[in-house]
Amino acid sequence: MNNLLIRNARIASMQSGSEKHFGLLEETDIRVTDGIIQEIGSNLSAQPNETVIEANGDWCLPGFVDCHTHLVYGGDRSEEFAQRLDGVSYEEISRRGGGIKSSVRATRNSSAEKLITQTLRRARRLREEGVTTLEIKSGYGLDEDTELKMLTVAGAVADKLDISVIKTYLGAHALPPDNDLRADEYIDFVCQVMIPKVAKEKLADAVDVFCETVGFSLKQTRRVFEAARDAGLPVKGHVEQLSDSKGAVLACEFQALSVDHIEYLQESDVATLAAAGTVAVLLPGAYYYLKETQKPPVQALREAGVDMAVATDMNPGTSPVASLLTCANMASLFFGLTVEEALRGITINGARALGLHDRGEIATGKRADLTLWDMPSPASLIYEINGYRPHTIIAGGKHVA
Numbered sequence: 313m314n315n316l317l318i319r320n321a322r323i324a325s326m327q328s329g330s331e332k333h334f335g336l337l338e339e340t341d342i343r344v345t346d347g348i349i350q351e352i353g354s355n356l357s358a359q360p361n362e363t364v365i366e367a368n369g370d371w372c373l374p375g376f377v378d379c380h381t382h383l384v385y386g387g388d389r390s391e392e393f394a395q396r397l398d399g400v401s402y403e404e405i406s407r408r409g410g411g412i413k414s415s416v417r418a419t420r421n422s423s424a425e426k427l428i429t430q431t432l433r434r435a436r437r438l439r440e441e442g443v444t445t446l447e448i449k450s451g452y453g454l455d456e457d458t459e460l461k462m463l464t465v466a467g468a469v470a471d472k473l474d475i476s477v478i479k480t481y482l483g484a485h486a487l488p489p490d491n492d493l494r495a496d497e498y499i500d501f502v503c504q505v506m507i508p509k510v511a512k513e514k515l516a517d518a519v520d521v522f523c524e525t526v527g528f529s530l531k532q533t534r535r536v537f538e539a540a541r542d543a544g545l546p547v548k549g550h551v552e553q554l555s556d557s558k559g560a561v562l563a564c565e566f567q568a569l570s571v572d573h574i575e576y577l578q579e580s581d582v583a584t585l586a587a588a589g590t591v592a593v594l595l596p597g598a599y600y601y602l603k604e605t606q607k608p609p610v611q612a613l614r615e616a617g618v619d620m621a622v623a624t625d626m627n628p629g630t631s632p633v634a635s636l637l638t639c640a641n642m643a644s645l646f647f648g649l650t651v652e653e654a655l656r657g658i659t660i661n662g663a664r665a666l667g668l669h670d671r672g673e674i675a676t677g678k679r680a681d682l683t684l685w686d687m688p689s690p691a692s693l694i695y696e697i698n699g700y701r702p703h704t705i706i707a708g709g710k711h712v713a
């Protein structure tokens with residue numbers, strides 16, 4: 313592994329607890345040894361085995377973390393999108409075999425190789441903006457073989473792009489469309505067959521549930537969370553996206569890593585998140601595509617000291633957005649995050665939403681996931697849409713782009 317010395321950078325460390333804007337550091341040099349930030353200082357001299365990168369005053373930020381995506385899926389739903397704009401109803405599209413059913417069908421029918429190719433295209437878009445850690449969920453197979461295939465494909469993407477991929481089993485995404493299993497019977501299969509299997513084979517790092525009136529009930533969600541706990545896997549939830557179903561409160565009872573969407577979270581339930589140390593994940597891409605008007609209770613979350621993260625929710629139905637920076641911009645404009653909060657949402661708090669404490673900030677002892685930018689200020693990234701790309705991306709100490 314390369315040892316690196318980055319010299320003369322302006323370091324926006326995003327360190328938690330820093331009083332400075334963007335966790336700005338006085339020091340300008342970063343020494344990376346064996347993939348870890350070993351030293352941060354000024355006028356550091358290069359060791360014989362180090363590659364020197366001259367930053368020439370450019371900004372250095374932590375690699376971004378996209379903590380909620382559905383990046384692996386087969387097919388394409390652009391035709392359906394066009395039909396909807398032509399005035400065709402959701403019900404009619406569903407009757408024609410569209411919607412999530414079409415993604416499930418296409419994902420089942422795609423080979424692993426084909427899924428890898430399709431997923432790599434999307435993952436590259438995210439990486440070129442500086443994403444070095446990516447969460448990917450299953451949930452478009454809803455049968456044993458396809459769910460396992462999706463998780464394996466997610467792992468392959470990490471190897472191909474030299475980034476970190478955190479895998480989440482989301483069997484409880486929807487009911488399988490092609491059989492007459494009742495929801496309770498399908499949840500039996502998720503809890504008794506799939507969760508023990510993905511845990512044993514280390515195919516997933518966490519378990520997720522779509523808890524909603526149109527998804528799974530609170531009772532069914534509890535069963536999935538119990539099975540995950542028994543298998544030693546942490547949980548998270550798609551909760552309070554369309555209604556106040558109290559999924560977030562239930563998730564906190566299981567010390568969930570994160571509760572995601574939460575447009576309908578009641579202010580009176582925010583204290584529960586704070587007490588559980590659960591991260592609130594905001595997904596403005598889905599809010600935008602669904603033309604939602606209900607906003608997450610950001611001010612109450614802020615006042616309670618709940619960490620807020622921002623993610624793309626990249627998926628073929630409700631958030632086909634392959635740009636984490638665009639989502640950070642939307643989180644500021646739609647939900648009222650400050651620029652600082654939006655950037656922390658895709659760095660340190662994104663990492664926390666995945667239970668990762670070794671990244672998301674530039675500090676000694678952390679993973680060397682670093683990006684270099686020629687731009688006026690870190691605020692430029694939230695201010696301009698599609699304005700900047702990092703010219704250098706380092707993931708785990710490796711110069712990947």
Ligand SMILES: [Zn+2]
Nearest residue numbers: 380382550625
């Ligand atoms: Zn999602």
